Amino acid sequence: MTGTEPSARTDVSLRGAARPTAAVDRLLYALFSRHADGARHAGDRKQYRGTDMRVSFGVYVARVYGLSWFVFLVLAALGFAGLLAVPVGTMSTAVAFVHDGVPVLNRVAVGPVPRVALAAAGGVFVGGVGKRATVALGGRYLGWLARSRRSNIGRTLPGAVRYLHALSTGSDSPRAMLRKVADNRSAYGDTAVACRKALNKAALTGSLSEGLRIVARDTPSRDTLAPFLLKFREHADQGAEELTSYLRLESRMLSHRQQRAREQAEGFLELLAELFIVLLVLPSLLVIVLTVMSVLSPELSDPVQTPVGETTVRGLLVYVSAGFVLATGAIAAWLVGALRPPGQSLPGYRRPEGVLATLRSASTNPASATVVLGPVALAVAGLLRTVSYDPVNVALLGYAAFAVPVGLVAVRRARIDDAKDREIKDFVHAVSSHVSLGRPFSEAVAVVARDVDLGALDEDVADLAFNANLTTYEGDLRTAALDRFVDRVGTPLAEQTMGLVTGALEAGSDAEDVFDTLQTEVGRLYHEKKALRNAMLVYVAVGWTTALLIVGIVVAVDGYVIDGFAQLSSVSGVSTFDPDAIQPARERRRFYVVTQATMLASGWFAGMASRGRYDALLHSGLLVLVAYFVFAGVGMT
Numbered sequence: 001m002t003g004t005e006p007s008a009r010t011d012v013s014l015r016g017a018a019r020p021t022a023a024v025d026r027l028l029y030a031l032f033s034r035h036a037d038g039a040r041h042a043g044d045r046k047q048y049r050g051t052d053m054r055v056s057f058g059v060y061v062a063r064v065y066g067l068s069w070f071v072f073l074v075l076a077a078l079g080f081a082g083l084l085a086v087p088v089g090t091m092s093t094a095v096a097f098v099h100d101g102v103p104v105l106n107r108v109a110v111g112p113v114p115r116v117a118l119a120a121a122g123g124v125f126v127g128g129v130g131k132r133a134t135v136a137l138g139g140r141y142l143g144w145l146a147r148s149r150r151s152n153i154g155r156t157l158p159g160a161v162r163y164l165h166a167l168s169t170g171s172d173s174p175r176a177m178l179r180k181v182a183d184n185r186s187a188y189g190d191t192a193v194a195c196r197k198a199l200n201k202a203a204l205t206g207s208l209s210e211g212l213r214i215v216a217r218d219t220p221s222r223d224t225l226a227p228f229l230l231k232f233r234e235h236a237d238q239g240a241e242e243l244t245s246y247l248r249l250e251s252r253m254l255s256h257r258q259q260r261a262r263e264q265a266e267g268f269l270e271l272l273a274e275l276f277i278v279l280l281v282l283p284s285l286l287v288i289v290l291t292v293m294s295v296l297s298p299e300l301s302d303p304v305q306t307p308v309g310e311t312t313v314r315g316l317l318v319y320v321s322a323g324f325v326l327a328t329g330a331i332a333a334w335l336v337g338a339l340r341p342p343g344q345s346l347p348g349y350r351r352p353e354g355v356l357a358t359l360r361s362a363s364t365n366p367a368s369a370t371v372v373l374g375p376v377a378l379a380v381a382g383l384l385r386t387v388s389y390d391p392v393n394v395a396l397l398g399y400a401a402f403a404v405p406v407g408l409v410a411v412r413r414a415r416i417d418d419a420k421d422r423e424i425k426d427f428v429h430a431v432s433s434h435v436s437l438g439r440p441f442s443e444a445v446a447v448v449a450r451d452v453d454l455g456a457l458d459e460d461v462a463d464l465a466f467n468a469n470l471t472t473y474e475g476d477l478r479t480a481a482l483d484r485f486v487d488r489v490g491t492p493l494a495e496q497t498m499g500l501v502t503g504a505l506e507a508g509s510d511a512e513d514v515f516d517t518l519q520t521e522v523g524r525l526y527h528e529k530k531a532l533r534n535a536m537l538v539y540v541a542v543g544w545t546t547a548l549l550i551v552g553i554v555v556a557v558d559g560y561v562i563d564g565f566a567q568l569s570s571v572s573g574v575s576t577f578d579p580d581a582i583q584p585a586r587e588r589r590r591f592y593v594v595t596q597a598t599m600l601a602s603g604w605f606a607g608m609a610s611r612g613r614y615d616a617l618l619h620s621g622l623l624v625l626v627a628y629f630v631f632a633g634v635g636m637t
Helices: 005-013 022-037 039-049 057-085 088-101 115-168 174-182 185-205 208-218 225-238 240-293 313-338 355-360 366-386 391-436 441-451 455-468 476-489 492-506 511-569 584-610 613-633
Strands: 303-306 309-312
Touching: 022 039, 022 057, 039 057, 039 115, 057 115, 115 174, 115 185, 115 225, 115 240, 174 185, 174 208, 185 208, 185 225, 208 225, 225 240, 240 313, 240 511, 240 584, 309 313, 313 584, 355 366, 366 391, 391 441, 391 455, 391 492, 391 511, 391 584, 391 613, 441 455, 455 476, 476 492, 492 511, 511 584, 511 613, 584 613
Parallel strands: none
Antiparallel strands: 303 309
């Protein structure tokens, strides 16, 4: 990207009067666009080329700088007000500390500085730090987008190359083959986006080779997509047979590379699980140690003022530990989702439009269940509050009332999807057998729908047979029927495999070759899915084992240690001990809070390792109920 390109693109992007942010963008661009051409953002400009942002680099930089000034004003105001609220003694101590710690300055006598001036200087400093951090994060964000695209390309490129190989056996030109990949973004993600960019560049330059070269230059996937596009361009110029041979070899190489990446991801997950156990167990042990040490260290019972009221040093450390556990669980759950082996996407569910459709699908669609059960959970929480449950248990049990039913709906849907994925293999095998005998695709589907028992897939195959046989013409009608079939099945496996049939048959590829390729693809993907499922069950067990271990440790400490130390601290005549350091009811409540935080964190980790965010709700909700049952049963709540 040259220095003049942002301006050209921005002028076009800002003309649309319908855009609600157009006026703001114009103002920000006029104020801050000069920064886009500075050397400071040279690296950001390179990262920008690897993203798929809809605005120009100049507009993006202008938005970042506009946001940075907003952050500056907000933080400066908050810093000024906060420093004015600091007690005079505390501020004087801080000023003396800074004065005595800075070389040379500590040798110069400085008179009293007005408090307003100190607050203003502190506010400006805080705002300036926030402003610089916002600009830096703006550049980092581009890097994150580029890395995300690179990761997505690594996952989707092998499937796209196999699809191109199937298309290459037909009569489609290289441009038409790339168009079919570009139109299938749901299956091929950012690889499809790269193909779309290459076609757009080709339309502008009049040369597909030039379009491929530009995208290979700008793509963040320098080690996979860039060489593939360049070699695709080279072999496409040599003829159809050379291109088919290259795509066959490349698909095998990428499959082997994907397998190595999968093994590497599994190694990272093992390390993450070990680190997760340590980070979750340590805070609970810290709380136990602090409770015991408070008998010998009265300083831990000193009062501390917080925004929500007064507590002790030990109490503050306990609740900070609970927050740390929740943050650890959330980060670990996110990492588990991000580090899943390449090619193994989690299922996504979309809520249907309309209230009645949402209600009808609530028993099989987790997205619908989330909307329907949200008010129910709020009602449960209100009922619990009216019968005198404390706020902590109201929040926890209300969460469980929402999370467990939604998770159970997700499990039910997952079982249905698993049954359909099992039958897809048999469906493809049966259709392939009939196609190899010379039957047209629509007739083969009709015979399979009539003669083969496909269990959970029966209704979907019958619908496909009906739609594919409405007429003898097998062009757009067949494509529409297959697209409807994929939507009805609704699993990633169906989307990854059946799209190959649509494009390849449209391209005039040999039907027998297409279904032979499809059989191999379905078998490979289903085997990988089952292998991943079995491997991830280990991390589910890690999450549950860690949670139950913490419950056992805390209950044992409460039953055998707390009462003993409470009696010890109350021994009269021993000045070393603080008689109020151990209060069993208070300690049990704190133990309960930290333990329930561990339940949530462990459940999120286990659920994300299992099937994603809906399973995270289920596992965390069940663990919350287990902890409540145990603690209530032993009288610790």
